Amino acid sequence: MxxxxxxxxxxxxxxxxxxxxxxxxxxxxxxxxxxxxxxxxxxxxxxxxxxxxxxxxxxxxxxxxxxxxxxxxxxxxxxxxxxxxxxxxxxxxxxxxxxxxxxxxxxxxxxxxxxxxxxxxxxDRAVDLARVTTAAGDVRWFAAVLAAGFDAVVNERANRMRWPRGPRRYDLAIMLEMARLRARPYTLEIDGADHSFTGVLVAVGNCPSYGGGMRICPDADPGDGLLDVVIAGRLGRGALVRLKPRLRRGTHVSDPRVHSFRARRVRIDAPGIVGYADGERIAALPLDVGCEPGAVRLLL
CATH class of the missing domain: 3.40.50.10330 (Probable inorganic polyphosphate/atp-NAD kinase; domain 1)
Structure with a gap:
């Protein structure tokens, strides 16, 4: 007991x-x-x-x-x-x-x-979390980053693959999805304002990085009561490959095709995208995401 x-x-x-x-x-x-x-x-x-x-x-x-x-x-x-x-x-x-x-x-x-x-x-220390509501009304929490673009498509492909095992499966998924890369029309609402666009990347960050140190939302702070939203417009395969190394440093946000926002509430929708948060499968878009300040008491 x-x-x-x-x-x-x-x-x-x-x-x-x-x-x-x-x-x-x-x-x-x-x-x-x-x-x-x-x-x-x-x-x-x-x-x-x-x-x-x-x-x-x-x-x-x-x-x-x-x-x-x-x-x-x-x-x-x-x-x-x-x-x-x-x-x-x-x-x-x-x-x-x-x-x-x-x-x-x-x-x-x-x-x-x-x-x-x-x-x-x-x-203890009060730390923000992000709260996701799916189209079915289910609620999920995440701590780091929600991926809803090319990175999420790669995750979905990798999860369907049974071979190869380990990191090579993810590498192969990147190659396969890169070959069929296409911009998608996104419906994006940020604190009620319409920021819809056509592009290849949407990330919503409570923290700066995902994937073991890729600083996709480099200015995100899990103590500011806000979410950081990073989007990328129409990028070809070559441009996306060139942008990827800059993710480690967070310098990709200076590219003119990349835009950043701060928000309390975000709604994302696009055809054929399943959102992933903290590397875990959440649900197909649309997703509503909100920052919940001090949602967890961190022992540190």
Whole structure:
């Protein structure tokens, strides 16, 4: 039976291609250093993970801790967003974009120690999240970036592929989608104003980066109560290839075909696009996205 002083841990042993798998016991030890009981949620699937997180939060745990990458964090967020439970992040994935944006130590053991110290001190930090409402009325939360352009199309292609495995599958998906690149008509509303356009890229950022450090929304701040929206108009294959290296530095926003906005509410629609947030599949467009200031109590 769980108690209100418990720390619940959602861990993904496959995160980061398993390179931190052996650290879980050390992470649990450090989380429990303050005397609170720690339990690891036994999740076999992504859906199971969300159910167990919801149950733990409903039972009144002091903290829910996600050990993994942005995908693991995304699952835990669905339960903890908008609740009094503290939220801890131990970065152990290939992409740890939210953790990097909010200043979580990159070393998993140090991150666990920081969470334990915050709990001992009764310290937390209110951090914004983005709330997505789908056409069916379902609600999803995300922490980093929503992709709704060429990058989302690549993710959708990669998820349908069974070969090759690993990063090469994503590389192949890029090549295949690049060959059929086309601009799409987007309906885009930003705080009620029409910014519809025809183009290849829409990203909505609560944090600056996605994909393990690509600074698609370089000025996004998860503490300002706003979302950053970055769009790109008609780009050919050559222009898109030339723009990609600039994503790491965030300098792509100086290109005249790229435009940035700040907003509290965004509505996006385009044919044939499925939105991805924190690297996870959300739903086909249209999507309504809003910034929820201080939606999570980050333990740091």
């Amino acid at each position: 769980s108690g209100r002083d418990d720390i619940a841990v959602l861990a993904n042993p496959q995160a980061g291609r398993g390179r931190h798998r052996g650290l879980l016991s050390g992470i649990v030890d450090r989380l429990g250093a303050g005397g609170r009981p720690v339990r690891v949620l036994d999740a076999r699937t992504a859906e199971d993970a969300e159910k167990l997180c919801h149950r733990a939060v409903a039972e009144g745990v002091t903290a829910l801790v996600a050990v993994g990458g942005d995908g693991t964090l995304h699952r835990a967020l669905q339960a903890v967003a908008g609740t009094p439970a503290g939220f801890g992040v131990v970065p152990a994935g290939t992409g740890n974009d939210f953790a990097a944006a909010v200043g979580v130590p990159s070393d998993p053991l140090q991150a666990a120690e920081a969470i334990a110290a915050a709990l001992r001190a009764g310290r």
